[in-house]
Amino acid sequence: METLNERKKQILHAVVANHIQTADPVGSRTVARAYRMGLSSATIRNEMADLEEMGYLEQPHTSAGRIPSQRGYRYYVDHLMARGKLGDEEERSISRSLSLEKMREIEQIISNAVRVLSSVTNQTTLIMGPQFQKSTFQQMRILPLDENRGLVVLITESGFIKNKVIELNQSLSPAELHQVVTYLNQKLFGLTIDQVTTSLINELKRDLFRRLEILEQAFILLEESLREEQQARVFLGGTTNILNQPEFKSVEKIHRMLSLFEQESLLFEILEKGLSEDGIAVKIGTENECKDIHECSLITAAYKIDDRVIGTVGVLGPTRMDYRWIIAVLHCLVDQLNRMLSSDL
Amino acid sequence: METLNERKKQILHAVVANHIQTADPVGSRTVARAYRMGLSSATIRNEMADLEEMGYLEQPHTSAGRIPSQRGYRYYVDHLMARGKLGDEEERSISRSLSLEKMREIEQIISNAVRVLSSVTNQTTLIMGPQFQKSTFQQMRILPLDENRGLVVLITESGFIKNKVIELNQSLSPAELHQVVTYLNQKLFGLTIDQVTTSLINELKRDLFRRLEILEQAFILLEESLREEQQARVFLGGTTNILNQPEFKSVEKIHRMLSLFEQESLLFEILEKGLSEDGIAVKIGTENECKDIHECSLITAAYKIDDRVIGTVGVLGPTRMDYRWIIAVLHCLVDQLNRMLSSDL
DNA sequence: GATTAGCACTCTTCGCCTGTGAGTGCTAAC
């Protein structure tokens, strides 16, 4: 990628900024006027022709202005964009909407966050719910409900609670049950759920068989509790916001997007990419692997509980989106989220 | 409402049936052809003019065919429509998709049902999740987690389980805690959650204060557990299906509908109406109280656990919808649902 | 050599018009 001279940078910046605001192709005249840099439109025109040749801009049709290409946006995000700053009111509004929910369950915090984020950004937002798998086992309990049913409760350090009603083998006495549970708690404590693999379970099983020989059921339940919810829920907000974007005015496009939104597993895959990277990631257009969002950009940020990344929050919009602003909002939100989740328990 | 003679009934029926299929206004010629009853189009034309005057049909514009009015649909549903019957394959496909999920949690059954229903009917479907409030209290447990936190578990007869982490007053000894819980279980057993009102709680509180005087916390948690989730979740499926309906081809209409879908509380209100009536209810156009769906019809059916109505399932579509068919599908689905929910636990 | 003014050219968008086809309402005949 050849480097751009200062003037080209300025012009590219101007085109991107203007197009983000207006959604229209921006002409040389507009650039010359609005960002007066002592040049005539003709000069700008020449520069813009250069930029187009280099692949940073493109023309919808011959006699229209230019719009940034995907590459143009990428350059903007990487080199041109200043770091955005949130207004005080906005920051306060975010933290207010979240902290109202202070004492609630983790799921409620998340689903609230997704709502706040979508209403602030006016985009579609998605949050990958906390990854049960990533958090560490704390304890497991079995509550007998009646003669042949019991409630398994699985608790992780970060406060997740999973429960499940299971059939209890009636040949299992309460004392035996208690013994098994105690043993399991000892063995599993401190492992992440990911680490509780089937092979580990089998190992434990062998181990226990030597002492108690009627535990098949108890293990089945453990395996089941773990297998279940392999994949976290995805929370989705502001789906209708894309309808406000002029780039989605056609019914088929809307249809394609909304169909995507109905497929939780796809959304999960999309967000999962952001799990690995700490900090904020920007995927523009075809940089996204999922081809349904090749006309969109996705900005994701990871959030944590106690320095352990457990989920991602993302904003999805047209490639023409206000990267600067949205990144700032995401920063703010994730900060708050991290604080809340860590302090809350 | 004056009664229609046989011929008018036939014609109205023909118009409704044809329009449901094609979505186009249907002309006299079409009726004469397709439903040959030995009459010419001119005669049909006269009859249709009559029907229009009586308010059963209407004309989009002067030189178009007729479409059924809301009143026309109502008459069709009440008097003309034969009872639909599902094909074997369809019935089997529904029961297959549901029974795969046999052993899962109740929420999963429901969310699966909503998916099946929307894919079979090609409409938007919504299910009011099981009403926690309507089911009867079975037992309550408190699991101490560590020094100052505990897990409250609330179990109802129909198998709902709610849990919540609470702060435990450290001045409460395990023995005392156990005593309180036992007492509460005794008192609350067999009541529906609805019946556990604040006043009842206060009464119990007074009662207990005489014996143990440090229970404030324990009660707060009980109240909280109950207050929470005042309103059941609404499960939504096939939201994109309305995009296939020609009556929703304009972006604003889509927008309005989708915005509605994002407001769970509104959906809840809409569905709640169907809770009272056993069996299947059809609301056409403005018969719906919610004005956002004045252009739609809603067919709802109640589902039960052990003969107690606990939720509603609904199909929402344009007023031009295949009432006959959808009612048949709903019948089938609700039957299955009832069976599953009752046998499952 | 870089910049600018000027101008012809291109392409979209919008409104207008017109022809076409479907379907009606009415009248008169059966």
Added chain:
DNA sequence: GTTAGCACTCACAGGCGAAGAGTGCTAATC
């Protein structure tokens, strides 16, 4: 009571032209 026939209405699609925005190119200017 029913039907045939005909004039009339209206939505819809395609074609046309004017307006407007913006470009590319060339020649003049700094």
